[in-house]
Each structure stands twice: as C-alpha cells, then as structure tokens.
Amino acid sequence: MSFKRCLMLTTAATAVTLFANGVFADVTVETKYGPVTVKDDVKTIVTLHEGALDVMSAINFPVAGSVATRGSETVSDYLADRQPNIHIVGSARETNLEAVIKEQPDVILASNTLSKEQYLILSKIAPTIVPEWSFDTPNAWRKEAALFGIVTGKSAEVExxxxxxxxxxxxxxxxxxxxxxxxxxxxxxxxxxxxxxxxxxxxxxxxxxxxxxxxxxxxxxxxxxxxxxxxxxxxxxxxxxxxxxxxxxxxxxxxxxxxxxxxxxxxxxxxxxxxxxxxxxxxxxxxxxxxxxxxxxxxxxxxxxxxxxxx
Structure with a gap:
C-alpha cells in the first residue's frame, strides 16, 4: 500500500493520519503525560475510569476490563446490561496490574487523576490515555469523551x-x-x-x-x-x-x-x-x-x- 497520498489533520489536541481512501490509521493524541500514539483497528479496551466505560458503552463498543464503581464490586447498574462480559480489573482506588495484562489491551483509557508512577507502569502494557483536563475544567467530561472517540476511531459515534x-x-x-x-x-x-x-x-x-x-x-x-x-x-x-x-x-x-x-x-x-x-x-x-x-x-x-x- 502506498502511503504517499495521505491527509494530515492537526488540532491542538491531536494529530490524526487518514489515508485518501478514508481508512483510519494510527493516531497521536496529546495527554496529561505527553503525546501517545495508538495503532489503528483498536479491538480490546481496558478502562480505568468510569467515564471512559460510559463513553464506550454509549457507542456499543465492548470493553474487556474495567474498574468497579465506587461502593460496588462491579460496574454501575446502568451500564451492566451494556457490558455483560466485562472483567473487573480493580477499583477506583487500586488497579490490578495482572488483571490488566491478562486482557492484552490495545489501549487503556484512564482518568486525569492517574498518577505519573502508575502511568509509566501501565504504558508498558499498552498505550495509556490520561486526559489532560481536571474535573473543574469547563466541559471536561465532553472533552474526555471526544478524546476517547478519537483514539478508538469512533469520533462520529461519540459526537x-x-x-x-x-x-x-x-x-x-x-x-x-x-x-x-x-x-x-x-x-x-x-x-x-x-x-x-x-x-x-x-x-x-x-x-x-x-x-x-x-x-x-x-x-x-x-x-x-x-x-x-x-x-x-x-x-x-x-x-x-x-x-x-x-x-x-x-x-x-x-x-x-x-x-x-x-x-x-x-x-x-x-x-x-x-x-x-x-x-x-x-x-x-x-x-x-x-x-x-x-x-x-x-x-x-x-x-x-x-x-x-x-x-
């Protein structure tokens, strides 16, 4: 395949490469801990952020593993039917690294509160997306949703x-x-x-x-x-x-x-x-x-x- 005919779309947050025939390719996004590149054709996702699980569920994208919601040992009730085969890989306070590795994710979607120490470990497992917007940033949850849509190639569905x-x-x-x-x-x-x-x-x-x-x-x-x-x-x-x-x-x-x-x-x-x-x-x-x-x-x-x- 020739890569000569490609269109580079650049925004403040992302650099996405789309081939002329419209095929989604690798994407690089800006995150809290610097640029992260995610390969195209993402199939297996682990979410360490309840908001990320919600976004994926909203577009009917099966998530392999996720953290349990606060006050529970599983995901939130309103998401349970949408993710019936999900595996729990930790809680909001602590991630089970072995459980994450077992899922062999293509990408890990995390929250803004993920520490640099945890990020460095998780990024060795798979590209780890940590949004750069804190909770008090206006429309932070919308910006997160758009970011997660970009890295999974589902921007239109999220929008x-x-x-x-x-x-x-x-x-x-x-x-x-x-x-x-x-x-x-x-x-x-x-x-x-x-x-x-x-x-x-x-x-x-x-x-x-x-x-x-x-x-x-x-x-x-x-x-x-x-x-x-x-x-x-x-x-x-x-x-x-x-x-x-x-x-x-x-x-x-x-x-x-x-x-x-x-x-x-x-x-x-x-x-x-x-x-x-x-x-x-x-x-x-x-x-x-x-x-x-x-x-x-x-x-x-x-x-x-x-x-x-x-x-």
Whole structure:
C-alpha cells in the first residue's frame, strides 16, 4: 500500500493520519503525560475510569476490563446490561496490574487523576490515555469523551451521543424556565454518607448538566482548592445547603432510606428545602462518581422527574 497520498489533520489536541481512501490509521493524541500514539483497528479496551466505560458503552463498543464503581464490586447498574462480559480489573482506588495484562489491551483509557508512577507502569502494557483536563475544567467530561472517540476511531459515534444529550438538555431547559421562577433555581448536590453529607463541586459532571438545563448549581465555597467535594458536614452545620433545591446522591439503592433517616434529625427536617419538598434522591454512582453520555441521560431523567413532581 502506498502511503504517499495521505491527509494530515492537526488540532491542538491531536494529530490524526487518514489515508485518501478514508481508512483510519494510527493516531497521536496529546495527554496529561505527553503525546501517545495508538495503532489503528483498536479491538480490546481496558478502562480505568468510569467515564471512559460510559463513553464506550454509549457507542456499543465492548470493553474487556474495567474498574468497579465506587461502593460496588462491579460496574454501575446502568451500564451492566451494556457490558455483560466485562472483567473487573480493580477499583477506583487500586488497579490490578495482572488483571490488566491478562486482557492484552490495545489501549487503556484512564482518568486525569492517574498518577505519573502508575502511568509509566501501565504504558508498558499498552498505550495509556490520561486526559489532560481536571474535573473543574469547563466541559471536561465532553472533552474526555471526544478524546476517547478519537483514539478508538469512533469520533462520529461519540459526537452523535453528545448531540443527543444536548438536544434533550435544551428541551428540559424550556420546561425549567416554564416551571421554576428564575430566582428559585439554586441547587446543591450532596453525596450522602453514613457520617453525613459532602457537598459536591458545582463544576463536576452533574453540576454542568444542571447548569445546562437552567439550574444554578452551588457549592457554597466549602471545597478546598483542587477537591471535588467538601469535608463531611455535621447535621448541626447542614443549614449551609438550605437553598432552593437539594440533590441527595447515595452510592447504593437506599436513597429514600437515607432521606427518611436524615429527616429524623430536627436540624435537617427544619430546612426550608425539606419542608418545601424540593429534595430529590438520586443514584450517587451516576451523579457523583462517573460521567459520559449515558450517565448524562440518567441525570436528565432525574431532572425531569424532579420537574414532574412539581405539578
């Protein structure tokens, strides 16, 4: 095959080589730890980032191995049916290198938080993609999704999945504007733990979707620099999250039980947001632990349910 007729497409993030006949070839992308080249025809993928697993699931790309979601020994419930044959290769905190090697991946998709030490080890197994955008970078999850689409040769499919999110979010925003007064749209997202709630950064994935649908996510200045959530709040200090709306995210299925238990505290039950029935319990595995087009659709489901409850 002659390589003379090729078109080099270069952006700030990527350098992709496409032959004139349209065949996808090797791709080099910029990552947190420098440029990484991935061979064409990727077939076997390991994801060490729940958002990466979501992106691949959104485009129906089977993933060989992935880390378990927080609070579970397997992947998130909303992805289980889409990845029925997946193998678990670790947790969000620790990767099982032997399990990764066993999968013989063509590429490893990781998160921005992967350390340089871990990267150097994993990159000896397969090209390892570590996005350069941290959680508080505007639209970081979208940039990640596009990056993962490029390295797997599925950019068009990923773009289509993102477009579906945008279309639906725009429709929901119209409902928000028709249903909720402009000065009553402030919202907190709190991950509800046994010891108490933690306020999640307004810049995280779920916060960006709330903003996209017309809400005003808050975090009250409670987060330390570079942290995605606050320290655990005591029930005595919980008044800080008493705004127009409260999203209660739990890492298991007992969200309603957690809400009922919290209401046993007079400090919680007296909150205006509780008394006005503006509290929504949601799946923390989606709202506070992952990202991606499929997770976005779940978040949008919950936002629509919140609106429906106001009628």
């Amino acid at each position: 289509q999945a993102l477009h579906a999110v945008d279309t639906r979010a725009a429709e929901i925003k119209k409902k928000v504007e028709q249903t909720i007064p402009a000065d009553e749209r402030q919202v907190y997202i709190a991950r509800w733990m046994p010891q108490g709630p933690m306020v999640m950064s307004k810049d995280l994935f779920a916060g960006s979707l709330l903003a996209q649908t017309g809400f005003e996510p808050q975090d009250g200045g409670l987060l330390k620099q570079g942290r995605p959530h606050s320290s655990i709040l005591s029930l005595e200090n919980i008044g800080v999250i008493d705004q127009d709306w409260l999203i209660m995210a739990t890492l298991n299925k007992d969200g309603q039980e957690a809400f009922d238990a919290a209401k046993q505290s007079s400090a919680f039950s007296r909150l205006n947001v509780v008394q006005s029935n503006h509290v929504q319990t949601v799946d923390g595995q989606v709202w506070s632990s992952t990202s991606g087009p499929l997770a976005a659709q779940v978040v949008l489901d919950d936002i629509e349910q919140l609106l429906d409850q106001q009628h």
